[in-house]
Amino acid sequence: MNIQTIMVAGAGQMGSGIAQAAAASGLHVLFHDISSEFIQKGLATIAKQLTRSVEKGKITEERKGEILSRVRPTDRLEQAELAELVIEAIIEHMELKTALFQKLDTICPAHVILASNTSSLPITEIAAVTSRPSQVIGMHFMNPVPVMPLVEVIRGLETSQEVFDSVYELAKQMGKTPVEVNDFPGFVSNRILMPMINEAIFAVYEGVASMESVDQVMKLGMNHPMGPLELADFIGLDTCLSIMDILYEGFKDPKYRPCPLLRKYVKAGRLGRKSGHGFYRYP
Numbered sequence: 001m002n003i004q005t006i007m008v009a010g011a012g013q014m015g016s017g018i019a020q021a022a023a024a025s026g027l028h029v030l031f032h033d034i035s036s037e038f039i040q041k042g043l044a045t046i047a048k049q050l051t052r053s054v055e056k057g058k059i060t061e062e063r064k065g066e067i068l069s070r071v072r073p074t075d076r077l078e079q080a081e082l083a084e085l086v087i088e089a090i091i092e093h094m095e096l097k098t099a100l101f102q103k104l105d106t107i108c109p110a111h112v113i114l115a116s117n118t119s120s121l122p123i124t125e126i127a128a129v130t131s132r133p134s135q136v137i138g139m140h141f142m143n144p145v146p147v148m149p150l151v152e153v154i155r156g157l158e159t160s161q162e163v164f165d166s167v168y169e170l171a172k173q174m175g176k177t178p179v180e181v182n183d184f185p186g187f188v189s190n191r192i193l194m195p196m197i198n199e200a201i202f203a204v205y206e207g208v209a210s211m212e213s214v215d216q217v218m219k220l221g222m223n224h225p226m227g228p229l230e231l232a233d234f235i236g237l238d239t240c241l242s243i244m245d246i247l248y249e250g251f252k253d254p255k256y257r258p259c260p261l262l263r264k265y266v267k268a269g270r271l272g273r274k275s276g277h278g279f280y281r282y283p
């Protein structure tokens, strides 16, 4: 399928990054969220990243304008009918996602592909609430999207080969490296990453080392660009907890038990960078 216009539904951290990467690759992007305040915030994030690239001499002011001009903000979900592909990037909440997919299913013509950027929720279950499960697929980008090359392309049980091929090709067109993954809790990325982060939190919780030391060990010893606690703050502690809960629920295996300290921080509103305080403080 020839995809030229996409809708990104959800203008948060991930949605903004996806919209930016898509527009930079030449796609037209309908940038949607439920309130114009969220959309404006998302647009400001994209503009800020592009301005940084201009300042570093990586792109021209003209190129920045050209990318921004391809991002069309809208708070009307009905505009999804103009897209060939919708990428959903709202919060990791099954009921909210399925409600959105049901709406999109009624709005979009039959040929439109509905993709979810979910980090761990089952694609098959999301697809099942629509009348087009063969047109539903997972397209899991990594944060920060404009920088990270990976896209996990997740087949739901009913996803057609044609839809898989279109999305795989589109990820390449966006300058990403798609990797095919099947539909299991956490897919591959978060099945491996999150237990590592959770274990790092347990190490602090059990007094094995300070959080700074845990991060140092993983940065200097394993060459990770960020320590696991710094990365948890970057991803968002609420997101980390919800992924651990999904792994725990999905596999019913105690090895995925979320660390009580992670749950405590989330309950306290310490969500990481976005709230100004997680394991570390952010001015």
Ligand code: CAA
Pocket: 049, 052, 056, 058, 118, 119, 141, 142, 143, 144, 145, 146, 147, 148, 189, 190, 193, 225, 226, 231, 235, 239
């Ligand atoms: N948005 C866009 N670009 C960004 C960015 C952001 N939020 N943050 C950094 N960048 C860009 C910078 O502009 C810079 O670009 P240039 O090379 O073109 O100048 C480049 O990234 C490097 O940035 P910095 O020099 O400022 O800093 P750095 O070298 O420390 O790199 C980092 C920053 C890329 C974020 C790096 O620390 C890193 O790779 N961290 C790990 C990220 C990671 O693991 N992501 C996966 C998270 S898990 C996930 O996303 C899945 C999930 O479901 C939870």
